[in-house]
Amino acid sequence: xxxxxxxxxxxxxxxxxxxxxxxxxxxxxxxxxxxxxxxxxxxxxxxxxxxxxxxxxxxxxxxxxxxxxxxxxxxxxxxxxxxxxxxxxxxxxxxxxxxxxxxxxxxxxxxxxxxxxxxxxxxxxxxxxxxxxxxxxxxxxxxxxxxxxxxxxxxxxxxxxxxxxxxxxxxxxxxxxxxxxxxxxxxxxxxxxxxxxxxxxxxxxxxxxxxxxxxxxxxxxxxxxxxxxxxxxxxxxxxxxxxxxxxxxxxxxxxxxxxxxxxxxxxxxxxxxxxxxxxxxxxxxxxxxxxxxxxxxxxxxxxxxxxxxxxx
Ligand code: ADP
Ligand code: MG
Numbered sequence: 001x002x003x004x005x006x007x008x009x010x011x012x013x014x015x016x017x018x019x020x021x022x023x024x025x026x027x028x029x030x031x032x033x034x035x036x037x038x039x040x041x042x043x044x045x046x047x048x049x050x051x052x053x054x055x056x057x058x059x060x061x062x063x064x065x066x067x068x069x070x071x072x073x074x075x076x077x078x079x080x081x082x083x084x085x086x087x088x089x090x091x092x093x094x095x096x097x098x099x100x101x102x103x104x105x106x107x108x109x110x111x112x113x114x115x116x117x118x119x120x121x122x123x124x125x126x127x128x129x130x131x132x133x134x135x136x137x138x139x140x141x142x143x144x145x146x147x148x149x150x151x152x153x154x155x156x157x158x159x160x161x162x163x164x165x166x167x168x169x170x171x172x173x174x175x176x177x178x179x180x181x182x183x184x185x186x187x188x189x190x191x192x193x194x195x196x197x198x199x200x201x202x203x204x205x206x207x208x209x210x211x212x213x214x215x216x217x218x219x220x221x222x223x224x225x226x227x228x229x230x231x232x233x234x235x236x237x238x239x240x241x242x243x244x245x246x247x248x249x250x251x252x253x254x255x256x257x258x259x260x261x262x263x264x265x266x267x268x269x270x271x272x273x274x275x276x277x278x279x280x281x282x283x284x285x286x287x288x289x290x291x292x293x294x295x296x297x298x299x300x301x302x303x304x305x306x307x308x309x310x311x312x
Contacts, residue, residue, distance in 0.1 A: 003040040004226040004302065005179070008033065009216035009277075010047035011232040014295050015086060017051040022089055030093035032231075032295045033184075034101055039299070042179055044223060045090065046216040049082040049190030053209075056081050057131040072145070075130065075161055076193050076205025083111055083189035090186050098184075107184040113170040113203060114192025114210045114218070120164035128209050129158040147207075162208045166192065166218040170203065176223055191215040213277035221284045227302065228281040228288070230274050231295040237275060237308040239265040251309045254283055278310040286312055 016025040037043055053075075060073040087109025094107045126148045133156030134142060139149040142159065152158045169175070169188060178185040191210030195203040213230060220228040236248040239260055252260075257279050266272040278290030291298075293307030301307030 003042070005042045005044075005223065006036060006227045006229055006302075007044045007046060007216055007220035007223065007225045008036075008298070009213055009228065009230045010045065010295070011230070012048055012050060013233045014231055015047060015052070015089075022052075022086070026089045026093040027097075029090070029295060030097040032298055033094055034097040034103070035299055036302075037098065037105065037184065038101060038103065042182075043184055044175060044179065044219065044225070045094075045184070045186045046188040046212060046219055047086055047090070047186070047190070048212040049079065049086060052086055053078050053082040053190055054131065056085075061131055074205055075207045075209065076195070079190050079193045079209070080111055083109065083193070086189055087186045094184065105182065105184055107186070108178070109186035109189070110171055110174060110178075112175075112188045112192045113195045114166045114188065114215050115168040115170055115203070116164040116194045116196055116206065116208065116210065117167055118196040118206075120162070122162040122164040123208070126160045126162040126208075128161050128163045130161055130209065131159050133158055162206075163211055164194065164206075164208055166210050166215045169215075169219050169222055170195065172219075172222045175219070179223060188212070188215045188219045211273050211277070213273045214280070217277035217281040217290075220281050220288075224285075225281075226288065228278065228290040229298055229301065230278060230290065230292045231298060232274065232292065233294070234292075235294045235297055235306060237266070237271060237292050239263075241265065241267070241271070249308045251311070254279055254310070254312060257310055275310070282310045282312055288312075 014029045016022045056078045063070040064072045091107045098105050139157035148160050149157050150160045175187050191212040192215050194206045194208040194210050198204045238246050238248050240246045282290045290310045291301045291307045293301040297306050
């Protein structure tokens with residue numbers, strides 16, 4: 001296996017759902033990542049933040065509800081907080097794992113902003129539910145404060161935000177400089193803090209969530225990675241997933257992947273964004289490969305032994 005430049009996109013199972021789980025999960029995650037680094041690969045780590053940003057948002061909301069002096073905290077700030085907290089655990093665990101293997105390699109997390117288009121059509125149809133459930137009355141109050149509220153399958157009202165596409169990674173030159181210096185960087189956590197251009201040079205945080213798989217693909221494109229590796233809870237992508245006809249896929253061309261998307265094989269919100277992100281990276285230049293597999297199978301996946309590969 002030669003040396004590659006790799007962007008890893010860590011899914012929920014690499015981080016766990018709670019504080020305790022995250023502390024434990026990152027140790028295993030660090031072992032898998034250190035294995036890739038030891039082989040001489042250059043690694044950028046991106047990650048999701050669903051449960052963590054949910055927890056932070058909930059804590060901030062309940063503080064604002066009960067404490068007159070505590071303001072409501074914008075979603076963009078909650079994403080920034082989640083990057084800090086997840087990055088802290090990841091860089092701490094990876095530093096230790098590398099030192100235990102005799103590798104003194106600097107690891108740091110970068111608070112990353114993802115540029116989105118203020119005119120992205122996603123803003124017209126906010127649909128990603130975040131935070132806690134509210135009564136109809138509370139939802140009315142939230143609506144008056146300018147939030148978008150939707151009834152969620154009979155369980156109550158929830159705030160919904162848009163999920164616009166990433167168009168650029170604001171701190172990209174710093175990520176590239178760290179890579180060039182042989183350092184390991186955690187970037188674009190939770191899809192990055194969504195910001196849009198306003199007047200002058202100001203970037204304004206927006207109430208949105210960028211999908212972490214799309215942000216990772218954008219980052220991989222920008223740093224000219226050879227591989228985008230999306231690490232998730234399944235070893236391979238399947239067609240007829242969860243049915244008796246289920247078939248696990250080894251390698252897909254862009255055309256095959258598009259055909260399976262059109263046939264509805266990949267669930268929206270879970271496997272569909274991964275396959276789309278993989279396709280967008282693979283189609284951005286010849287030779288770029290995307291791999292979807294389990295964290296502990298990443299090395300075998302690069303060696304072509306497992307996972308689902310998507311390439312031109
Ligand atoms: P992550 O936290 O890694 O983003 P998700 O839960 O969002 O993980 O997405 C991964 C999940 O997608 C898998 O655990 C699996 O249950 C589901 N899934 C949906 N459709 C498919 C498919 N066609 N092939 C494989 N997994 C699928
Ligand atoms: Mg997901």
